[in-house]
Amino acid sequence: MVKTILVTGATGTVGRDVTKLLSKKGATVRAGVRDQAKARPQFDDDIALATFDFENEASFAGALGGVTKIFLLPPLLPNQVELTNAFVDAAKRAGVRRIVKLSAIGVDNEIQFTVGKWHAANEQHIRESGLAFTFLRPNSFMQNFITYFPPRDGSIYLPWGNGTASFVDTRNVASVAADVLTSDGHEEKIYTLTGPAALGIADVARILSDATGREFKYVDVPEGAARDGMLQAGVPKWQVEALMELHAINKQSRWSAVTADIEKITGAPPTDFAQFARDHAEKFRAS
Ligand SMILES: NC(=O)c1ccc[n+]([C@@H]2O[C@H](COP(=O)([O-])OP(=O)(O)OC[C@H]3O[C@@H](n4cnc5c(N)ncnc54)[C@H](OP(=O)(O)O)[C@@H]3O)[C@@H](O)[C@H]2O)c1
Numbered sequence: 009m010v011k012t013i014l015v016t017g018a019t020g021t022v023g024r025d026v027t028k029l030l031s032k033k034g035a036t037v038r039a040g041v042r043d044q045a046k047a048r049p050q051f052d053d054d055i056a057l058a059t060f061d062f063e064n065e066a067s068f069a070g071a072l073g074g075v076t077k078i079f080l081l082p083p084l085l086p087n088q089v090e091l092t093n094a095f096v097d098a099a100k101r102a103g104v105r106r107i108v109k110l111s112a113i114g115v116d117n118e119i120q121f122t123v124g125k126w127h128a129a130n131e132q133h134i135r136e137s138g139l140a141f142t143f144l145r146p147n148s149f150m151q152n153f154i155t156y157f158p159p160r161d162g163s164i165y166l167p168w169g170n171g172t173a174s175f176v177d178t179r180n181v182a183s184v185a186a187d188v189l190t191s192d193g194h195e196e197k198i199y200t201l202t203g204p205a206a207l208g209i210a211d212v213a214r215i216l217s218d219a220t221g222r223e224f225k226y227v228d229v230p231e232g233a234a235r236d237g238m239l240q241a242g243v244p245k246w247q248v249e250a251l252m253e254l255h256a257i258n259k260q261s262r263w264s265a266v267t268a269d270i271e272k273i274t275g276a277p278p279t280d281f282a283q284f285a286r287d288h289a290e291k292f293r294a295s
Contacts, residue, residue, distance in 0.1 A: 012074045013189055014104075016040045016060065016095075017081030019047050021151050022110060025182030026079050026189075031055050033190050040071045062091040065098065072102035079185055080109040080134075086246050088126045093133040106140040106195070108188050110181070113147045113200055113263050121253040122246075142194045144184060146201040147263050148254070150175045150284040153212065156251075159295045165227045167234040167252075168209050171259040174202035174266045175212075177279035184273050199269040204278045206264035212281065219285035220293045231255070 013030055017023035018039035030037040031054060040060030041047035047057055060071035062083050078099055082092040096107065111131055115124040134141045152175075153159070157166055181201055188194045207215075213224040229237075231252065238248045257263065270278040285292065 010036050010074060011076040012036045012038050012056075013077045013079065014038050014040050014058070014060075014071060014075040015079045015081075016062075017079075017083070017110070019050060020081065021149065021155065022178045022181050022185070023079065023081050024050060025179055026185045027051065027055060029182055029186035030189060033186060035190055038071070038075065062095055065094060068095060068098040069102070072099055072104065075099070075102065075104055077106045077108070077189055078104055079189060080107050082110070082127065082130055084123070084247070088123075089129045089133075092130045096130075096134055096137055096139070100137050100139055104139065106142075106189075107134055108142045108144065108185055108194075109134060110185070111143045111145045113145050113202070114257070115145060117262075119257060119262060121257060122250045123254070140195040142188050142196075143198045144181065144188070144201060145198060146178075146181045147176045147203070148173050148258065149181075150177045150203065150279075150281060153216075154288060154291055159213075159216070159224055159292065162222065162224050162295075163227045164209055164213055164224060165229050165234070165237070166209050167229050167231045167255050167259065169228055169259045170208055170210075170261075172206040172208045172211075172261045172264045173258050174204075174206045174264055175281060176201050176203045176270070177284050180270050180274070180278050183276075184270055187273050194273075199273065200267045201270055202263075202265065202267045202278065204266060204280050206261070206266065207281055215281050215285050216292050219282060220289045222293055224292075 013035050015023050015027045018027045027039045038056045038058050042061050044057045058071040061067045082088050111127040115128040209226040213226045216224040
């Protein structure tokens with residue numbers, strides 16, 4: 009019997025690389041996507057697509073047929089807990105054996121934050137399901153400087169004060185996921201995935217300047233202004249509040265620790281910010 013690995017969130021920053029790496033390793037991979045026509049150009053022809061939407065339970069059966077393992081990337085939606093848990097239940101009923109879940113750093117720390125509580129509730133549900141699991145808990149992505157808070161006219165606007173974080177490159181997160189999904193010994197394990205150093209936003213601006221030859225600067229914005237800016241840009245209120253919680257945690261440098269988990273699993277040290285900046289220099293020069 010062919011053992012298929014289903015990747016959810018397959019068109020996103022992490023999932024796209026997970027899908028491609030699994031295929032490169034020779035695994036039978038199926039990308040679960042909401043819109044096949046839109047997703048198809050992102051993948052080689054040997055990667056199978058299945059229509060899958062967390063918000064449409066009718067899509068679960070088709071995506072799960074013959075699947076033994078899942079890369080589970082919960083969608084950022086206010087009902088993440090219910091949607092993801094319902095999918096885990098369906099996966100168990102369909103005969104899935106193992107789930108590798110993308111979670112987030114700090115979900116079991118004493119500092120509570122909304123998205124962390126949601127991930128923690130999903131983790132708990134998976135534990136209780138009896139399925140074999142591995143939880144990947146990455147720190148803030150380096151790629152957020154491309155997706156969530158790209159520089160505008162050479163300035164990075166964030167309410168982080170002098171806070172620092174050990175940003176991680178999503179390519180490393182994807183490598184860990186692909187390795188964990190294709191090897192043994194990771195059951196009931198939790199990996200906290202960080203970059204190699206804690207950096208403040210002024211450090212990030214300096215590194216981007218070095219990599220691009222263009223001057224970047226950090227503008228430490230007051231929290232109220234950051235909130236208003238996101239609301240004015242049309243970000244939903246619940247998401248603004250969730251992001252502001254994360255900014256507040258980072259302002260306090262709560263997630264500055266560096267772990268060895270990426271190197272332990274992949275055998276290679278985590279990508280540093282300078283390499284990330286060089287690899288994406290064209291995008292930053294144009295931003
Ligand atoms: N950003 C960070 O710093 C950070 C740090 C730690 C953990 N995380 C966690 O990482 C995850 C986000 O990963 P990412 O940045 O790779 O995501 P992303 O780039 O935002 O992509 C989201 C993916 O989820 C898919 N998706 C959205 N809604 C869906 C639905 N209803 N049904 C099926 N698929 C759906 C999207 O598909 P479409 O192409 O159809 O939209 C896309 O493939 C979240 O769980 C977040 O909490 C993020």
